[in-house]
Structures are given as C-alpha cells and as structure tokens.
Amino acid sequence: MKNSVFSQKIYSFLLATYRWYLQTPERSLHEAYDAALKIKEIEDKHFNGNKIDIDSAMYSNSVMDYFESDLKKLLKIVRMRLTEFRASRWFLNEENQKAAQKADIQHLSPSLVLEKLNFIDQVTSKYTNISDQTTSKALVVRPPNIAANSVISDDDSLLVNTPTLPPKIPNRDSDKKPKSKLKADTMGVLPRSILSTISRLQVELDPNSEQDVIQTFRQTQRRTIISIRFILLLIIIPLLTHQIAKAFVVGPIIDRFRSSEQMQIFLNSEMEEEALVELQRFEERLKFENLIIKAPPLLPEQIETEMKNKAREISEEFRRESSNAIKNVFADVFSVVAFIWLLLVSKSSIAVIKDFFDHIVYGLSDSAKAFIIILFTDIFVGFHSPHGWEVLLEGVSRHWGLPANRDFIFLFIATFPVILDTIFKYWIFRYLNRISPSAVATYRNMNE
Template structure:
C-alpha cells in the first residue's frame, strides 16, 4: 500500500514537471509581455508616453535613479524571457505539442503571439540592449565577428536591436559614420588641422551646439557622481560590515566561549613573550621607584602582591587582544563577502567607473602619467619598498593574531615585489608603449 502511494506521488511530481516544461514558451512570453507593459505604464504615467529619459529635468536625481533601476530590471527580464522563449521553442517539437494537448495545455494562437512580440519590440526598441547604457549613454562597441541587427541613432547613443526580436528597424544615413574607415580612406586633400578647424567652426555656428554642450556636461556630471558614490560604497560598506559583524554578531559569541578560565590566554608565543617582558619591566620599575624616593625597601610579600595584581591585568589585556584577533578573522570574511556582493550587483556602476577612470587617465599629460607611474613603482617595487612590505605584513599578522614569521616575511619580500615589477614592466612594454609612446619616453627620461 505504501509503495503504491509513493509511486503515485512520484508519477504526479513527474507529470507536474513535464507540464511545467511544456508551458515554458507561453510562460516566458507572458512574463516578457508583462515587463513590457510595465515599461509602457511608466512611460504613459510619468513621461507623457515618451521614452524614459534618464537625463530628463522633470524629476530630481533620486527619482530618476528609481526609474532607471526599474527600467534596467524590466529590460533584463524582457531580454532573458525572450531568450528562454527562443530556446524552448527550439527544443519543443510536434510530439511535445501533441503531448501538451493530451495533458490539457492549450497554446495561444500564432496571431496572439505575434501581437505580443510586436508590442514588446515597439516598447524595447527605444532602449539599448545593454542595460549599462542607460546610465552612461556611451557608444556601444560591437565586435566585428558577431551578427548584429540594424542600428539606429537617437542623438546620444547608438541603439542595437535585440537579435531575438523579429521586427527590424531600417538603417538611417547617420549610421554610416559608425563604420570603421580604412587607413587609405583617411587621407584627404587638405591637412587635417584645416579640416578640424572647419569642423570646429561648424560646431560653434550650429544653433544647437549649446544644447549639445549642456547635454554632454550633464552626462559627465552624472558619470562623476555615480563613480564617486560607488567608490565610497566600496570603502564604507566593507568597513561597516566589519564593525557591525564584530560588535553585534561575532563579539558576543566569541566572548561567551572565551570568558572561562580554561581558555588559553595567549594565541601564540609572541604574545606570551611580550607579556613576560612587560611584567619584568614592571618589577624593575617598582624597584627603581623605591630607590629614587629613598623609602624603606619593599618587602617580598608586597612585591609579590603588586606583581600578582599586574599579572592579572596583563592576562585580562591579552585575553581581550586574543579574542579581538579571532573576531577580526571572521569579521574580515564578512567584509570580503560584502565587497564581492557589491561588485556582483553593481555591474552597471563598474562600467561607469571604468569609463570615469579612462577619461581621467587619458586626460592627464605625459609628465603627469610618468610621475604617477614612478610614484607607484617606487612605493611597491622600489628600493625602499621592502621596509613598507615588512611593516604591512607584521600589521596583518598582528591583526589576525598570528606570529610574525620573519622567514615568511623575508621570503615574501624577496619574491612578490620582483614578480610585481616584472608584470609592471611587461604592461609598459606591451600596452602603454602602444597607447601612449610619449608617456613611456617621458617615464624613461624621468627615471634615469
């Protein structure tokens, strides 16, 4: 009897799983259509039926960040569900469709499917397929070996249609500017300086140039704000996680298990040796003070009482230091998890931050680049860097309650800076020499 009931449950579970598998195309299309409806609802309700413009002056920055976050999530849902729809339709054949009819699953009519897909395409064709572009509005670089749908320009960015959507948007004349020119095509009759001067005059005489400058400034300002805010989050969130976890989560637990007398006071021999040195200095201090004030010598019982009192204070102090080292180990793990989580959920902010640093680095002069390179190389791989590495490693060892092994520190200093210096020289030779040869020449002249 029990076997038959168990067999019926297994059969029911497999039937439900197979039914869910057969309903995948309809479910994916419905979820993508529902996300497109939500985007359309935001457009009609807050932007008068127009595209959700991140740089719009209708709302404050906080409100636009809220709309931007919703738009990213909805566009990601549409993209993932359409990909799921395409994959599921490729796997489902006529036999699966017949099986779906037998179990009572009715698929929507082709006209209804095409109508929903057309609506989804009309809504999402206004936006880029890469969600990061909603914040930075930069040029979408397409690898030449990938098939791409036609491109349309909205004045600020180049929008690439999703390859999963059937309707295609015709190409405009402005798209020809995005094609990569050959070297032979770049040679003109007039010098480039004259052509660039003429182009600059055309821009200055253009009545819309002021709006373009304001738009560019707003984009740059927004990129800077997002980058600085993300950098602060990368610093503040791990530190707050470390302190909160140490004070409210790990602290009570570790203190509870270490408040017994059986727990060892010292984590390593280095702590014990330090405590003995302090106790010996305290005894010598007592004798020295007694000789200075010319008082009667202390009795052995008095010295023993003072020494015992000081030993108890040192024991309590080093017990607290040992507990603090154990808390630091686990709190650092929490901080690393928080840092990795922040990187995973902030891919768009990482792209904006990368663009922000690119603009800063490429905006520096050659002498400034050479100065920064020499500064960092001298700090980490220069002649005086071993002392800094030694202090850093000793601090980390003390932070985690580990004994500072001199052999390990000297071995690390003898290998790691050398490897780092080799990697840095290879980077200069391979990449910097190709990107900015003048900066490399300035670096070599300053380094000599």
C-alpha cells in the same frame, strides 16, 4: 486501498504537471506581454508616452536610477519569457496539441498571439541597446595625448561602446592596409590644421551642438557620481561588515568559548615574551621609585602583592588581545565575502569606474603621469620600500595573532617587489610607450 489512493495522487500530480507543460507557451507570452504593458505604463505616466531615457533631465539622478532599475528588470523578463515561448512552441508537436484539446486547454487564437508579439516588439524595440546605454554610452573619451596625425584603424569605432579598454593602438591588421589608402587618409588638398579649424567652426555653428555638450556633461557627471559612490561602497561596506560581524556575530561566540580562566592567554611566544618584558620593567620601575622618594624599603610581601596585581592586569590585557586577534580572523572572512559579493552584483559599476579611471589617467599631462609612476614605484619597489613592507607584514601578523616569521617576511620582500617592478616596467613598455611616448620620455628624464 492505500496503493490505489497513492496511485491516484501520482496520476493527478502528473496530469497537473502535463497541463502546466502544455500551457507553457501561452503562460510565457502572457508574462512577457504583462512586462511590456508595465513598460508602456511607465512611458505614458512619467515620460509623456516617450521612451524611458536614462539621460532625461525631467527627474533627478535618484529617480532615474529607480526607473532604470525597473526597466532593466522588465526587459529581462520579456527576453526570458520570449525565449521560453519560442522553445516551448518548438517542443510542442501535433500530438501535444491534440492532447491539449482533449484536456480542455484553450489556446489563444493566432491573431491574438501575433497581436501580443507585435505589441511587445513595438515596446522593446526602443531599448535594444539599453545595456550599452547604461554602462558605456559616450563614457569612453579618447585621451588628448594621442597625436592628431596618428593612424587609427577602423576597429577604433568600437571603442565608443567598450568601457573596459583604453584607447586602441594601431595593430598589425591596420598596418596591412594598402599604403595608397593610408596616404589618402593622411594627405589632402588643404593642410590638416585648416581642415580641423573648419570642422571646429562647423561644430560651433551647429544648432544642436549645445544640446550635445549638455548631454556629454550630464553623462560625465553621472559617470563621476557612480564612480565615487561605488568607491565609497567598496570601502564602507567591508569595514561595516567587519565591525558588525565582530560585535554581534563573532565576538559573542569567541567570548563564550574563551571566558574560562583555563584558556590559553597567549597565542604565540612573542606575546608571552612581550608580557614578561613588561612585568620585568614594572618590577624595576617599582624598585626605582621606592629608592628615589627616600621612603622605607618595601617588604618582599608588598613587592610580591604588587607584582601579582600587575601580572593579573597584564594577563587580562593579553587575553583580550588574543580574543581580538581571533575575532579579526573571522570578521575579515565576512569582510572579504561582502567585498566579493559587492563586485559580483556591480558589474556595470565596475565598467563605469574603470572608464572613469582611464579618463583621469590618460587625461593627465606627461609630467603628471611621470610623477605618479615615480611616486608609486618608489613607494612599492623603491630603495626604502622593504622597510614599509616589513612594517605592513608585521602589522598584519599582529592583527591576526600570528607570530612574525622573519624568514617569510624576508622572502616576501625579496620576491614580491621584484615581481611588482617587472609588472610596472612591462606596462610602461607595452602600453604607455605606445599611447603616450612623450610621457615615457619625461619619466626617464625625471628618473635619471
């Protein structure tokens, strides 16, 4: 009896699963159609039936971020459900359709399916490049340091939609073009300066130029706001995570296990040596003060009592410091996890902030570029940099309660700044020398 009931349950479950499988195309199409209806509803309600434009001046940046988030989510649902619709229709054959008819599963008529697909295409066709618009549209600005008469390959047009690359330099493929074409591109009937002046006048006389300038300014403003906000998040979120985890998660656990008096006070020998030096200095200070005030000498029992009180105070202080070092280790793990999570969920913001820094760096003058390069190289790989690295590594060791290993510190200072200096020189030779040769010449003159 039990076996028959169990078999009946399994059969019912398999039948329900099979019915769900047969209904997959219609269910996927229905969900995609609902998402398209929601997009259309937002257009009709908030944008007068027009496209949801992320650069629209009708609403504030916060409101447009809200609409942009909903639009991305709905477009993702439409793409996933249409893919599921096509795949499920490909796997369903005639036998499956006959089985669906036997199971009383009513399919949509072909005309209704085509009508829904047509509506979905009409709504989503306006947003085919929505990912490019939100991350990189008109965000890449060509640096002003590139010479006006430099030869630019046809692939440079891709830089407009590429937020992760600096301005492209002519490669070998561009050098393989016929010389006659290059001469035709670089030479003309009129001088280049006159042609550039005519082009500038055409832009100024264009009635749409003002709208283009306003749109470019809004895009630049939006990029700046996104970049500054993301930089602040990268700083604030790990710090808040560290403090919250240390105060409410790691701290109570560590205090509970280290509350016993039998627990070890010092994490390493350096802490113990520091405590002994402090206790010895207290004893010497006590005797010195007793001598200069011309008071009766302290009895050995009184000195011993004072020393016991001071030793107890020092032990409590170093116990707290040891516990704090252990808390820092685990709290830092939480901070690193929060930082990595923020990077993973903010890929579009990373692209925007990279373009933001590229625009700032490549937009600087040659002397400013040389000044920044010299400043960074002198701080991190200069003559006095080993002292800074030593202080930094000792601070990190103390933060985690580790003994400052002098051999490791000296080995790090002997290798890492050299590697960093090599990377700086390679970047200057490989990229900056091609993008802005005058900046490299200024750097060499200032460095001499």
